[in-house]
Each structure stands twice: as structure tokens, then as C-alpha cells.
Amino acid sequence: MKPTKIASALLASALALAALSAQAFAETTINFLHKWPEPQNMAYFEKAVKEFEATHPDIKIKMEAVADEPYKDKIRVLMASDQVPDVYFSWSGEFGKKFARGGRALDITDTVYGSDWKSVFTEASMGPFKYKDKLYGVPINVDSKYMLYNKKIFADNGITEPKSFAEFLAACKKLKKAGVTPIAFGNQYPWAAAHYIGDLFGKLVPNATRQADYELSSAADAIYTDPGYVRGLTQFKELNDAGYFNRGSNALSHEIARGGFAAGRTAMMYLELVEFGQLKGTKLEQDGWDFFALPGFADGKGDQGLLTGAPDGFMVSSKSKHPKEALEFLKFLTSPAQGADYVKMTGMTSSVIGSITKDTADTATLKGLDLLNKASGLALWIDTDMDARSTEVLLAGSQAILNGTETPEQVMAKVRETALAVKKERGE
Numbered sequence: 292m293k294p295t296k297i298a299s300a301l302l303a304s305a306l307a308l309a310a311l312s313a314q315a316f317a318e319t320t321i322n323f324l325h326k327w328p329e330p331q332n333m334a335y336f337e338k339a340v341k342e343f344e345a346t347h348p349d350i351k352i353k354m355e356a357v358a359d360e361p362y363k364d365k366i367r368v369l370m371a372s373d374q375v376p377d378v379y380f381s382w383s384g385e386f387g388k389k390f391a392r393g394g395r396a397l398d399i400t401d402t403v404y405g406s407d408w409k410s411v412f413t414e415a416s417m418g419p420f421k422y423k424d425k426l427y428g429v430p431i432n433v434d435s436k437y438m439l440y441n442k443k444i445f446a447d448n449g450i451t452e453p454k455s456f457a458e459f460l461a462a463c464k465k466l467k468k469a470g471v472t473p474i475a476f477g478n479q480y481p482w483a484a485a486h487y488i489g490d491l492f493g494k495l496v497p498n499a500t501r502q503a504d505y506e507l508s509s510a511a512d513a514i515y516t517d518p519g520y521v522r523g524l525t526q527f528k529e530l531n532d533a534g535y536f537n538r539g540s541n542a543l544s545h546e547i548a549r550g551g552f553a554a555g556r557t558a559m560m561y562l563e564l565v566e567f568g569q570l571k572g573t574k575l576e577q578d579g580w581d582f583f584a585l586p587g588f589a590d591g592k593g594d595q596g597l598l599t600g601a602p603d604g605f606m607v608s609s610k611s612k613h614p615k616e617a618l619e620f621l622k623f624l625t626s627p628a629q630g631a632d633y634v635k636m637t638g639m640t641s642s643v644i645g646s647i648t649k650d651t652a653d654t655a656t657l658k659g660l661d662l663l664n665k666a667s668g669l670a671l672w673i674d675t676d677m678d679a680r681s682t683e684v685l686l687a688g689s690q691a692i693l694n695g696t697e698t699p700e701q702v703m704a705k706v707r708e709t710a711l712a713v714k715k716e717r718g719e
Contacts, residue, residue: 435600568638
């Protein structure tokens with residue numbers, strides 16, 4: 292073979308190898324699963340993925356989004372089938388701790404605390420993603436729950452913001468008497484009830500007792516025996532029995548109930564801070580709306596200054612074949628620039644320090660964040676803070692209470708029985 296032909300062949304081989312190498316780099320795929328499929332939220336995530344891929348041409352992000360309640364089923368199936376995404380959404384508290392406890396989440400303590408990454412979060416927002424003093428997730432947002440109200444309906448009925456739970460009940464009674472449905476409520480997926488119940492437990496059960504019960508560290512003869520639990524469920528039952536919730540709440544989704552509230556058909560609704568953006572362009576916006584923290588009890592044994600809420604975040608699979616790239620993507624997603632875009636485009640409250648300003652958020656969001664910062668603490672979403680099996684019993688019990696088929700006492704007896712069984716299985 293002539294030298295020129297040999298050189299040409301070698302060059303062709305080199306180019307082919309280079310092409311194969313480039314293709315191999317391009318085939319580094321990170322599977323990314325989250326729970327925000329709504330158009331305005333997807334617009335942000337699609338933009339973020341595109342920007343990341345533009346600066347990391349050797350990494351491709353394969354994104355999938357599943358709505359809130361279906362997400363719980365999907366991630367459970369993926370975990371059971373050992374098909375855990377590289378980066379996946381997780382609620383904080385027990386929901387995330389079970390992944391850490393089961394070896395499904397990567398310990399990222401050194402990665403975060405050993406770099407400047409730690410400086411973009413408050414310690415309070417990272418704490419709920421820790422298990423045995425190790426960090427297994429980072430927050431993407433910090434959320435809290437408020438009672439929103441239609442200002443026109445309140446004004447027409449001479450009602451002002453209640454400062455205590457007794458005043459709140461009085462306002463509901465007055466609205467009901469005037470022929471107005473006081474509270475929009477959809478409990479088809481009973482996490483909606485869990486938010487009410489969790490707040491009531493937080494205000495009626497001593498904090499140390501409640502936390503020990505949720506963590507299953509209470510003594511066997513004491514766990515879930517505090518009378519504040521039954522009182523909380525009784526109070527929840529009374530809201531329903533007095534007709535303060537709309538009818539058929541167990542058959543309505545939260546989104547349908549929110550639509551009725553947004554259309555001006557009810558006076559109030561218990562909504563998350565991250566839902567405020569869903570109210571733009573509605574009749575409710577025309578009528579005007581405001582909000583207050585669900586008020587406390589004069590004789591409550593819990594913390595009356597607690598807000599119900601929690602940070603939401605992401606974890607990395609401990610079995611990811613590309614942990615370095617997964618963490619690089621996650622760090623990008625929680626950078627200051629992305630935090631600002633996240634707030635502007637989704638209306639949600641980013642956990643990234645400095646991302647929520649007058650330039651990125653509206654007045655209502657800023658007020659909600661201020662109330663969050665002034666709260667004495669957070670009662671984490673109870674459906675993600677209790678162990679999964681006890682949570683299932685409590686959520687089913689909430690629907691049974693609304694249907695009138697079980698009493699608060701019966702529901703708490705079942706919760707206690709289940710918690711004892713889980714505690715025994717774990718050897719705690």
C-alpha cells in the first residue's frame with residue numbers, strides 16, 4: 292500500500308474513532324423525574340434542561356414529569372423495580388428519609404458541604420433532607436400553606452381576618468348562615484385533608500411529643516396517645532359536619548375545588564404558597580384576595596406559631612451510573628441564576644438564597660415568604676413526615692371521618708396500632 296493510501300486510511304480510522312468517542316460522550320444520559328407537569332412549570336424545566344445541555348454537550352437530560360399524587364405511586368414502583376432515576380424529586384421528612392434508610396439515595400454531604408454549593412441554601416431548608424446527620428437531598432423550593440379568602444365576599448359579609456381558631460369558626464358560621472360556602476375543599480386525594488390535620492396536630496400536640504411519635508421514637512405505651520390527636524381530628528370533623536366545607540369533598544379533586552374558589556363560588560380555600568400563580572386571570576383576582584395563616588387555639592398544647600409546609604427537593608440515586616454528572620446537573624438547577632428564573636417563570640418560592648426579590652416575585656408571594664420567615668417553625672407535610680404505613684391509615688381515616696363511617700377515636704386507634712407494628716419491625 293502506498294504511503295499516501297496508508298496515511299489516508301489512518302486518518303479515516305482516527306476520524307471514525309473520534310466520531311465514536313464523541314458519540315459515546317453524547318450518550319451520557321441522566322434520567323430526571325419531577326412532579327411539575329403543568330405548562331408554566333414545564334416551560335421553566337425545559338428551558339433549564341436546554342441551557343444545561345448547551346453548556347454540557349456530553350450530557351443529555353431525559354426528563355419526565357408526573358403530577359403530585361400519581362408521582363407517589365410512580366416513584367414507589369420505580370424503587371421496587373430497581374429502576375430509580377438518576378435525579379428524582381422527593382418531599383422532605385420521612386418521605387425522603389425512607390430512601391436514605393433503604394440505600395436508595397446518594398449521600399451528598401461531602402459534595403455539598405465541601406464546596407460553595409452549601410452557600411446557596413439556608414441550613415433550615417437542608418435539615419429536612421438529612422438522615423442520621425448525613426445530607427441526602429437538596430431543596431428546590433420552600434413551601435407553606437395559607438388560608439386564602441375572597442376579599443369581596445368577606446367585605447360583603449362584614450368579616451375580617453380571624454386571629455384565633457374560634458374567630459375562624461365564627462367567620463365560617465356567619466358565611467354559612469348567609470348562604471355562602473365557607474371553604475372550598477377537594478379530598479379525592481387525601482393529602483389535602485392531611486394538610487389540615489397536620490396543622491391541627493402541630494397546634495394541639497406538644498411539639499416534642501408529636502416529633503417523637505412521627506419518628507416512632509416514643510415509648511410503646513405512649514405513642515400516639517396524646518389527646519391532642521383526637522381533638523385535632525374532631526375539629527377537622529366539625530368543619531365538615533357543620534357544612535363549612537363544600538359538599539362531596541371526597542369526590543372532588545383539589546384542582547377542581549380550587550377552580551370553584553378561583554371562580555368566586557366559595558369564600559376561602561387552604562392553598563400552598565406555590566399555588567398562588569394559579570389564580571392569575573381569574574374572577575377571584577378581580578374580586579381581590581388575601582390570606583392568613585390558619586390561626587391557633589388559646590388552650591392548644593402545641594406551637595401556635597407553626598406553619599404547615601416544607602421544602603421540596605431532589606435526590607440522586609445511590610445506584611446512578613453517572614453520579615458526577617447527576618450532581619453537576621442538580622448543582623446547575625439550584626444555582627442563583629436558575630433560582631431567579633424558577634421564581635419568575637413558575638411563581639414558586641425557590642430555596643436558593645437571594646432568588647426571591649421584588650424583581651422576581653409578586654407582592655403576595657413576598658408576603659407569604661415573610662410570614663414563613665416569621666413563623667416559629669414548620670410542621671412538615673404530615674403525609675410525608677410520618678412513616679408511610681401510618682400515613683396511609685390516617686389518610687384513609689380522614690376520608691372515613693368525612694363520610695361519617697369512622698370516628699376520630701377509631702382512626703387514631705388504627706394509627707397507633709400501625710405505628711406500633713412498624714416500630715416493632717424496625718426494632719425501634
